Amino acid sequence: MIEKIATIEDVAEHAGVSIATVSRALHKPHVVSESTREKVQTAIAATGYTANVMARNLRLNRSGMILLLVPDIGNPFFSEILSGIEQGASKAGYNVLIGDTQNEPEREATYAAYLRSNQADAMILLNGRLPAPLANTPRGIIPPVVIACERIPGCNLPTVIIDNEKAAFSATKHLLDLGHSRIAHIAGPASNILTTDRVAGYRRALAESGIEANPSLIYRGDFSIESGISAARALLKDSKNRPTAFFCSSDGMAIGVIVAAKELGLRVPHDVSVVGFDDIHLAANYDPPLTTVRQPRRRLGEQAISLLLARLDKTGAIPGPAENPVIVPTELIIRQSTGPCPA
């Protein structure tokens, strides 16, 4: 007994109509008479017909797929953004295909080619870099791409981000207000625009308090717990003029700093204050609960998908980037990892 999947032709035959009528009964019911509509319905039930989406998409010249490029799907930071995107996409009848690029330009290029090969209708970039095939798009043609999380300088595609400079400023300001002056900054990777923006905010806050930024207090990590640990170990070694506070560019690195501080017998926040970035779920339940900059991750995803859907709707119209980039607000969440500067 061979499994034969029913096609539209089987349905047509069973209902005694043409395949065109079956198709219309499904997609433009108002244009087909009630009696035949019923016949088609029973035929569909009888044959167990399910439309072949691939054939449909080929005809319609769309894939129904939105490609999402993320640097690392394992990072919980991205999963909530993803969730916001997924929800908006599926409401609009799209599926979200996740491309885990692992920060490799090669993989980015491979995925970006999906746009050309009709495997995806549009793309959202969370990776902060324009894939090669996209970079040399002919002038005047705007690809269906939205950038989220990290702005890409010199690229005027629709973008939704947070104000990293401002967020870093307020985090640093919080530490200054607590009386700290030796404030270290554990930054992200150098290649990252995030890093530049946050360092700038950190610097501005110090400057406004009349403090000259000390380059030896800026350390470069990679957002991971481990990089936070090693940064803190290095910075806290010299017990004489060690920093009394850390502003970290991710919650992971902040946790790393706390781990290292405890290792050295330092209490947080009594001896050392620590501010993170992102407000991952665990931040509230770490010991001590983390003071951090909350990124509205779900909102970020929602905004990104809605920008993209708008772009896909206007078939030929200029997708006016009226206010580009879209900026979603952050919030400094003060918990118990920060306290007054020790005497």
Added chain:
Amino acid sequence: MIEKIATIEDVAEHAGVSIATVSRALHKPHVVSESTREKVQTAIAATGYTANVMARNLRLNRSGMILLLVPDIGNPFFSEILSGIEQGASKAGYNVLIGDTQNEPEREATYAAYLRSNQADAMILLNGRLPAPLANTPRGIIPPVVIACERIPGCNLPTVIIDNEKAAFSATKHLLDLGHSRIAHIAGPASNILTTDRVAGYRRALAESGIEANPSLIYRGDFSIESGISAARALLKDSKNRPTAFFCSSDGMAIGVIVAAKELGLRVPHDVSVVGFDDIHLAANYDPPLTTVRQPRRRLGEQAISLLLARLDKTGAIPGPAENPVIVPTELIIRQSTGPCPA
């Protein structure tokens, strides 16, 4: 200037050959003469041709898509499994489409329908439940589906899991060996087979030590930190005969227990020992570092995809579940959240 994407026909014309030859030059190079192969190559370069994957897939009657059903993509537990799957899949030329079911049977059914509608060639289930459309597959027809993480009783599809009973046994045994006898168990949701298996392992360990399991020491959570907190609050309230140790069915709940214990001024492990499950990345860096059962998540994913690929290869052959289920070994990682029972 209208953007016109080159088709195989454009290439054929440009090279002065038929479209059949172009197709062959691409997929069966040995069968076409060297000179035309070169002509085709230059034509491709000149036109900027990229094959339309959708058309190709329609013709070949495949989608190149593997559907992965997960209950919650936001859970970091799944992301490493995903990573293992993704790697194997992309090596075999497949893409992985993630279906976040949010534990809703409706969404599971919607996604499972992708198999019928040719949007996916195969499916991997991490959600521990057979989607409705799959449940009534005609006898004798084995759908291209692999189950991972949670076995589904009465379902003999290829499965790859850990031995939950045994893992729970060894975790509980570890606590017994430390002298604990009032050992609480924070279990997972009742609907979950995991829960049953782990409770059984917990019970067996107690029984082997001649301890009768006390039903009031078994609490039901949902794997979240929050549920761990409320379970521990309830169990630790009665300071008289409170448990001295907790075996938790997830690291999240274990962290919750620790949060609650600290809240009450109890020290871990001095006053209370805690064992988790999963060994998520943070477990090693929590305070204290968590004793936990390590699940080889990447291996789990790799095994699942390799089972699936094997199934997809043998076109009609019986995918002999020679050893079904495949069991990947777990490991008890002893860190500092467990210690001897207080006097």
Added chain:
DNA sequence: ATAATTAATGAAAACGTTTACACAAGAGGC
């Protein structure tokens, strides 16, 4: 009554591929 409109349907083209089949030309064996 007849012309003009509307409503419902079917035939066939199209989407961009892959591949079964047919065919032509050249190579080799007798």
Added chain:
DNA sequence: GCCTCTTGTGTAAACGTTTTCATTAATTAT
């Protein structure tokens, strides 16, 4: 010189849809 093989290529059918266009029947307007 003829038959057979091999090699390379083209023609056309198929994959399962949607949609344009034409056709018929039924309704309305004149």
